[in-house]
Structures are given as C-alpha cells and as structure tokens.
Amino acid sequence: MLSDTARLDLPHILTALPGPRARAVIERDQAVLSPSYTRSYPLVASRGEGVIVEDVDGNRFLDFSAGIAVASTGHCHPEVVEAIERQSARLIHMSGTDFYYENMVEFAEKLSATAPGGVPRRVYFGNSGTEAMEAAMKLARFHTGRDKFIAFRGAFHGRTMGALSLTASKAVQRKGFGPLIPGVFHAHYPDPYRRPAGVSAEDHAMACVHAIEEDLFRRMLPPDEVAAIVVEPIQGEGGYIIPPKNFLGELASLAERHGILLVFDEVQCGMGRTGKLWAAEHFGVTPDIFASAKGIASGLPLSATIARAGIMNWPAGAHASTFGGNPVAIAAALATFDLLQRELIANAAGMGAYILDRLRDFPRRFPHVGDVRGLGLMIGIEIVHDQESKERAPELRDRLVTLAFERGLLVLGAGRNAIRLSPPLIITRDQADFAVDTLEECLKLEA
Numbered sequence: 001m002l003s004d005t006a007r008l009d010l011p012h013i014l015t016a017l018p019g020p021r022a023r024a025v026i027e028r029d030q031a032v033l034s035p036s037y038t039r040s041y042p043l044v045a046s047r048g049e050g051v052i053v054e055d056v057d058g059n060r061f062l063d064f065s066a067g068i069a070v071a072s073t074g075h076c077h078p079e080v081v082e083a084i085e086r087q088s089a090r091l092i093h094m095s096g097t098d099f100y101y102e103n104m105v106e107f108a109e110k111l112s113a114t115a116p117g118g119v120p121r122r123v124y125f126g127n128s129g130t131e132a133m134e135a136a137m138k139l140a141r142f143h144t145g146r147d148k149f150i151a152f153r154g155a156f157h158g159r160t161m162g163a164l165s166l167t168a169s170k171a172v173q174r175k176g177f178g179p180l181i182p183g184v185f186h187a188h189y190p191d192p193y194r195r196p197a198g199v200s201a202e203d204h205a206m207a208c209v210h211a212i213e214e215d216l217f218r219r220m221l222p223p224d225e226v227a228a229i230v231v232e233p234i235q236g237e238g239g240y241i242i243p244p245k246n247f248l249g250e251l252a253s254l255a256e257r258h259g260i261l262l263v264f265d266e267v268q269c270g271m272g273r274t275g276k277l278w279a280a281e282h283f284g285v286t287p288d289i290f291a292s293a294k295g296i297a298s299g300l301p302l303s304a305t306i307a308r309a310g311i312m313n314w315p316a317g318a319h320a321s322t323f324g325g326n327p328v329a330i331a332a333a334l335a336t337f338d339l340l341q342r343e344l345i346a347n348a349a350g351m352g353a354y355i356l357d358r359l360r361d362f363p364r365r366f367p368h369v370g371d372v373r374g375l376g377l378m379i380g381i382e383i384v385h386d387q388e389s390k391e392r393a394p395e396l397r398d399r400l401v402t403l404a405f406e407r408g409l410l411v412l413g414a415g416r417n418a419i420r421l422s423p424p425l426i427i428t429r430d431q432a433d434f435a436v437d438t439l440e441e442c443l444k445l446e447a
C-alpha cells in the first residue's frame with residue numbers, strides 16, 4: 001500500500017526534495033553508474049501504482065512521464081502483474097529464435113491482424129526501440145538490395161550504431177562516436193509551429209517532401225540507391241511535433257514512385273498513446289515496415305518490427321536475438337494489448353482531448369507558451385522567450401519541469417524547449433486537472 005493520505009491517486013510531498021533517503025541513493029549512484037544518463041530532477045522511485053510513483057522517502061508523485069511513455073497501462077496494473085506472475089511461474093525463457101512457444105505466436109498474430117492497412121504482416125521481436133529500428137534498417141537493406149536511408153532532422157531512433165546514424169536529435173548523442181554508417185541523409189521534418197511566414201502548414205509539408213525529390217535526389221542521392229525512408233509519424237524526442245496531415249501521404253507517394261520502403265518508427269507514438277492503436281491511422285498511410293516498443297509491454301523490455309509479409313523474406317539465421325520476444329515480456333504485452341483495446345485507447349483519446357482543451361488558451365494567457373499541440377496523450381507545450389520571435393527558452397523549460405517536480409508532478413522535456421505530457425493511458429479527469437493546474441501554477445511563477 002502507498003502511504004496514507006486522503007487521495008491516494010494524487011501527489012503528496014512530505015519532505016524537502018530530494019529527501020534524505022533519495023540523497024543517499026543519488027550519492028551512491030554517482031559513484032558507480034554511467035554518467036551518460038540524463039536525470040532532469042532527483043526522483044528516486046521506490047514503487048508505482050497506477051499513475052502514482054512513490055519515492056524512497058514516501059513522497060507521492062503523479063507520473064505524467066510514464067517512465068518515458070512506457071507505463072501505458074499505469075504502474076503495476078493488476079492484470080499485467082498477474083500475467084507476469086503466471087507466466088514467470090511457468091516458463092521464463094526458452095529463446096524464440098531457436099525454439100517455439102505459443103504466446104509469441106499469439107502476440108504476433110494480434111499485431112499482424114491490427115496493423116495499419118490490413119495487409120498480411122510478419123513480426124520480428126527484439127528488446128528495445130533501438131533494436132526494432134536496427135532490425136528495420138537491416139531488413140530494408142536486405143529486401144531492397146540498396147544501402148542508403150533518408151531520415152529526418154530532429155528524429156530519434158535509438159543509440160546503437162545503425163539506429164544512431166538515423167538519429168538527428170541532439171549533437172551530444174553523436175559526439176565522439178563517428179564514423180556512423182554512411183549513406184544516411186537527413187531531410188527537413190515539417191514543424192507547423194516553425195513553418196516559414198506566409199506558408200500554410202500543408203504547403204510547408206509539401207515543400208519538405210519536394211526538397212527530397214528536387215534537391216537530394218538531383219544533387220546527392222540517386223533514389224534507386226535508397227532502401228528506406230524512416231520517419232516518426234509524430235516526432236517524439238524532437239519535441240512532440242505533429243506534422244501536417246498531408247506529410248506522410250506525400251512521403252508514401254514519393255517512396256512508392258522510387259521503389260523505396262517506408263518505415264514508421266512508432267516506438268513512442270504507437271500502442272494507443274495518440275488515441276488510436278497506431279499513429280499511422282490518423283494519417284491514413286500504410287507503412288511497409290513499422291517499429292513498436294516502449295508502451296507495448298507496460299514496462300517489460302520488448303519491441304516489435306512489423307513488416308509486410310512479402311518484405312520480411314530474410315533466411316533463417318539472418319537476424320535474431322537471444323532475449324527478443326521473451327515469454328514473460330510477451331505475457332505482459334498480451335495483457336497490455338487487451339487493456340488497450342478494451343478501454344485505454346478510448347481513454348487516451350478522451351483524456352487527451354480534455355487536456356488539450358484545457359491547455360488551448362495557454363498561449364493567450366502565458367507569454368512563454370508558444371504552442372500547445374497533441375494527439376491523444378502525446379502532448380507538447382513549447383516554451384519560448386517571446387511569442388513574436390519564437391526564440392526557444394530551454395532554461396525556462398527546465399525550470400518549469402523542476403517546479404512541477406517540486407509540486408509532485410513528473411513531466412519531462414522533449415526537444416530543445418518543449419514540455420512533454422506522456423502519462424499512462426489510464427489517467428482520470430482529476431489527475432488531468434491536477435497536472436494542468438500544476439503547470440498553470442508553475443507558469444504563473446515564471447511569468
């Protein structure tokens with residue numbers, strides 16, 4: 001049980017932050033953990049229940065980060081816990097790469113049946129978003145016999161050498177690690193908030209796609225050498241940017257004209273977060289390959305690379321992973337999938353619309369809020385120095401994130417200057433109100 005105060009579903013801060021136990025853990029952490037981890041504030045989590053995370057000092061926080069968009073069904077959802085307990089008492093590991101087990105087949109069938117476009121699919125299971133993208137890259141090269149890729153500025157696709165070559169989010173993620181794999185070209189991702197003056201969002205999207213054809217393909221990159229265009233339907237780490245409606249369709253036509261595969265990275269925006277199972281469904285576009293991870297198993301490590309059946313034609317031994325599709329992770333995923341389809345995708349759509357409605361007048365009320373945007377429970381609030389120049393305000397964004405933490409609300413930044421709201425898909429209206437009220441309070445303090 002969480003510590004007792006009137007509302008167990010809302011935050012309760014008992015100590016100065018970090019509290020004494022948290023301070024002690026952080027001190028030990030600093031001596032032995034990789035300094036490459038980025039911690040925005042000193043939360044030392046001890047347990048989680050629903051949307052609440054309790055720290056080691058008994059402080060309760062409302063988790064609007066969901067462990068970076070992972071705890072889709074909330075922390076320790078009883079049905080997920082039960083599925084994990086049941087499976088782990090039966091079979092923890094057998095390696096689906098060398099042997100068969102039924103729940104891996106069952107989950108692949110479900111993913112295949114619900115994937116956008118209604119075309120037959122095959123599924124490769126890995127352990128992380130990065131691995132899902134790595135598999136997508138290898139499969140695209142193998143299937144097409146081509147070696148080049150187009151990705152987008154601002155994209156985050158992971159940190160292993162292949163996936164990192166696609167990532168163009170923050171220079172620190174690449175610094176010192178080159179050379180990365182050659183032949184990856186980065187095009188502009190259309191950001192409706194930062195489009196050129198006097199140009200509609202749709203025309204801006206068209207211009208970004210035309211630049212691939214008219215500039216990249218003419219000057220540098222023969223299109224028949226391109227294996228895949230890799231894109232996040234909604235940019236996550238790049239700042240929770242929702243492209244104009246026509247962007248992905250235009251990209252799909254371009255890809256089709258040149259025999260290039262279209263890969264959607266739905267690691268952050270998929271699995272119901274946007275109020276539909278797949279973000280692609282909002283745009284009516286069917287990717288050839290797409291990647292899923294994060295929220296897929298409510299916190300157990302699992303990812304899926306889902307391709308049109310005819311594309312996943314590599315032979316036995318071409319690609320595999322010892323742990324990928326682990327039976328316990330799959331059991332958690334099956335329970336998660338069931339909860340999403342039964343109620344949580346609808347809740348994400350409803351609560352997302354409610355929060356966006358409450359945030360809509362923030363740019364009018366707060367001079368430092370440049371833009372509010374979102375789909376379902378993938379919501380970004382862009383913090384600027386002033387609305388006229390749209391100059392980014394990363395330090396102010398960081399202060400707001402810390403102020404929210406001190407008030408019991410866990411949020412994270414995205415991109416250089418946006419606050420992301422990516423709560424579990426189970427949030428209630430009271431929890432949504434607490435989050436918006438807290439953000440309001442923080443913005444007033446920094447007005």
Ligand SMILES: Cc1ncc(COP(=O)(O)O)c(C=O)c1O
Pocket residue numbers: 128129130131133156157158159232236237265266267268269293294
């Ligand atoms: C869109 C996207 N792709 C890939 C990744 C990499 O996932 P992982 O950290 O599980 O390797 C992330 C992680 O943030 C992501 O947001």
